[in-house]
Amino acid sequence: MSAIAGPAAATAEGRALRLERTGTANKVGKRRRRNQSIRTAISAIVIVVWCVAPFYWMIVTSFRDVGFTFDTTPWFTHFTWDNYVTALSTNLGNHLGRALLNSLIIGAVTTVICLLFGIFAAYALARLDFRFKGIVMGVILGASMFPGVALLTPLFQLFTSWGWIGTYQALILPDISFALPLTVYTLTSFFREMPWDLEEAARIDGCTPAQAFRKIILPLAAPAVFTTAILAFIASWNEYLIASQLTTDATQTVTVAIAGFTGSQPHQEPYTAVMAAGVVVTIPLVILVLIFQRRIVAGLTAGGVKG
Amino acid sequence: MSTETATPLGTVARPPRSGLKKQQRGQARWAIWLILPTMALLAVVIGYPIVSAIVMSFQKDAGLDSSTGMFVQGGFAGFQNYAHWLLQQCASSGGTVACPPGSLGAQFWNAVGVTFFFTVVTVILETVFGLWMAIIMNRAFRGRGIVRAAILVPWAIPTAVTAKLWFFIFSAAGVANALIGQRILWVSGEWSSRWAIIIADTWKTTPFMALLILAGLQLIPDEVxxxxxxxxxxTxxxxxxxxxxxVKPALMVAxxxxxxxxxxxxxxxxILTGGGGGSGNATTTLSILVVQQIRQGxxxxxxxxxxxxIIIFLVAFIFVRFLGANVVRTQESQQKGTL
Known part of the structure; x- marks a missing residue:
């Protein structure tokens, strides 16, 4: 296949050939194209159903009367809001409301810290020429792939002896360990794509590098920073391993609260209430992600780091 | 990711050579001060715990010996803790004995096997399905926006919620059994609990894979x-x-x-199988074993x-070295659109 060896040459050749053939191949091509678009449509439907069906099932169940937990009717039946009342009430020892607040605080502080540090590092990595750039990039990438358990054991010891178990900083510090590399990485990719000529123009007009950064680049970079903030926040919001070990009831995050959700009967999973709690925790994220869909996809693929 | 950085028609006149060197040195100085805070923070949140983990790993655990009931003092342990896991040696009063079955120490190689089994199966499934999804999304058709939005749903759901959701789907009277007309005990069977995790993981992570591959696909010119x-x-x-x-470079990185x-x-x-799954340790991965061990020693x-x-590091090294997944370079060339 010459297409790989010399794409440019093959393309020119292909164009000429295509012109020659258009007359005879028209009918066959049309039928083949229609077949392909039908196959594409079926595949697309399969993908959408596969991705959305479990989430849809969570929503349907969350609105179902607890007596009909295992009803398999695929649409809303025995509709009730009771499960949401149960999920948010504290009668059964669940504190979803407080957990939401905890996760919000931890996620917000983590995100702000990561941005404050990460913006400068990303600027340097994207814009400036210096030795060891590859090594710095490698260290940051390596850090983002770091297994959480390797941090957990020493932190558990350390925070126990400091009396930090059950404090916010006991979760914010470990969260930084994966959110900061993600921030630097994503921002670096975004910064590389920005129109930096404007900075040069500002410099020529007499701005110092710091001024050029603050007055020209930062406003331009705002959308990139915002997207990165969402990714860092989601990463922190979704963290479970470290939160499950380093929290007490008072600082429980949403993921820990959901994993340990208890019902009225011991050894009986309160499925419908858990689904309601899951919807409460997930809906804000899903709405956020769908609104900023394009930017988030760009950020995800640029950073290439899982949130 | 389109890189539409406007290139100026006449490149800005380069300063003379000596000036260029000076400018580079200036840039390097700036770069150090900009990067230093991040590196310092990473050293605190990652470097310090790692060093103390390594120091700790050469210390004996103080406490009651499970096999003899004798109190063991702490102190330097040498490679004893490593031998405990790798060679299945449990400490006893008179030296070391083989770890009794059922103890955490005896589960090490099982956990290694389970972890690698999950990794191999889920990554293969996610690569195949991810590639397929990416190829579909790369085609032009009406409703492509809907597919791209739908694919983000599993990614956006926290893994803890995903686990609870699939725990419900896989419950004995749940919808999974209803759909296939079986009564499989997904959460407590030995192999069924493993497959439950593989299915849930594939659902959750394939979209991410598809998006990464799609980014690579979009760089292939239509003309080719x-x-x-x-x-x-x-076809x-x-x-x-x-x-x-x-698409191979992007695929390898993903x-x-x-x-x-x-x-x-x-x-x-x-969460989904309560740590153990079928027969108590069918789904015990290395991370689960670490968490179980923390409070014991x-x-x-x-x-x-x-x-x-070290296992994860070695796998990454082998992958980069022998399969040529050059993460940094691939990312950079993706940015420039020269993949």
Whole structure:
């Protein structure tokens, strides 16, 4: 296949050939194209159903009367809001409301810290020429792939002896360990794509590098920073391993609260209430992600780091 | 990712050589001060715990010896903690004995096997399905926006919620059994609990894989495929001989990320199958074992987490070295659109 060896040459050749053939191949091509678009449509439907069906099932169940937990009717039946009342009430020892607040605080502080540090590092990595750039990039990438358990054991010891178990900083510090590399990485990719000529123009007009950064680049970079903030926040919001070990009831995050959700009967999973709690925790994220869909996809693929 | 950085028609006149050097040195100085805070913070949140984990892993755990009931003092342990896991040696009053079956120490190689089994199966499934999804999304059709939005739903759901959701779906009277007309005990069977985790993980992570691959696919110019089509290549041929080789760098990076992520899997087995799954340890991964060990002996747990870290590092090294997944370069060339 010459297409790989010399794409440019093959393309020119292909164009000429295509012109020659258009007359005879028209009918066959049309039928083949229609077949392909039908196959594409079926595949697309399969993908959408596969991705959305479990989430849809969570929503349907969350609105179902607890007596009909295992009803398999695929649409809303025995509709009730009771499960949401149960999920948010504290009668059964669940504190979803407080957990939401905890996760919000931890996620917000983590995100702000990561941005404050990460913006400068990303600027340097994207814009400036210096030795060891590859090594710095490698260290940051390596850090983002770091297994959480390797941090957990020493932190558990350390925070126990400091009396930090059950404090916010006991979760914010470990969260930084994966959110900061993600921030630097994503921002670096975004910064590389920005129109930096404007900075040069500002410099020529007499701005110092710091001024050029603050007055020209930062406003331009705002959308990139915002997207990165969402990714860092989601990463922190979704963290479970470290939160499950380093929290007490008072600082429980949403993921820990959901994993340990208890019902009225011991050894009986309160499925419908858990689904309601899951919807409460997930809906804000899903709405956020769908609104900023394009930017988030760009950020995800640029950073290439899982949130 | 389109890189539409406007290139100025006449490149700005370069300063003379000596000036250029001076400017570079200035840039380097700036770069150090900009990067230093991040590196310092990473040293605090990652570097320090790692060093103390390694130090801890060479210390004895103080406490009652499970096999003899004698109190063991702490102190320097040498490689004893590592031997405990790797060679299955449990400490006793008169030296070491083989770890009794059922103890955490005896589960090490099982956990290694389970972790690698999950990694290999989920990464293969996610790569195949991810590639398929990416190819579909790369086609132009009406409703492509809906597919791209739908694909983000599993990604956006926290893994802990995903685990609870699939726990419900896989419950004995749940919808999974209703759909296939069986009564499989997904959460407590030996192999069924493993497959429950694999299915849930594939659902959750394939979209991420698809998005990474799609980014690579979008960089392949249409003309290449068109030319192959005109040359008479079938759809299958075009996939194997044109699309796959061209998307390979992006694919390799995506696979590497997924492998490293899968090797530290914790949330799904911890919540979906309560850690153990069928017969108590069918889904016990390395991360789960570390967490179980922490409260029994933190120093021994440190040795285990260090072993886990080294395993992940070795896998990454082998992958980058022999399969040529050059993460940094691939990312950079993706940015420039020269993949």
């Amino acid at each position: 495929n068109e030319a192959a089509k005109v040359d008479g290549a079938s 299958v041929q075009r996939f194997w001989r044109v699309t796959l080789p061209l 696979v590497l990320f997924r492998i490293l992520d899968a090797l530290r899997i914790y949330d799904l087995p911890a 933190p120093n021994s747990a440190s040795a285990l987490s260090t072993i886990t870290f």
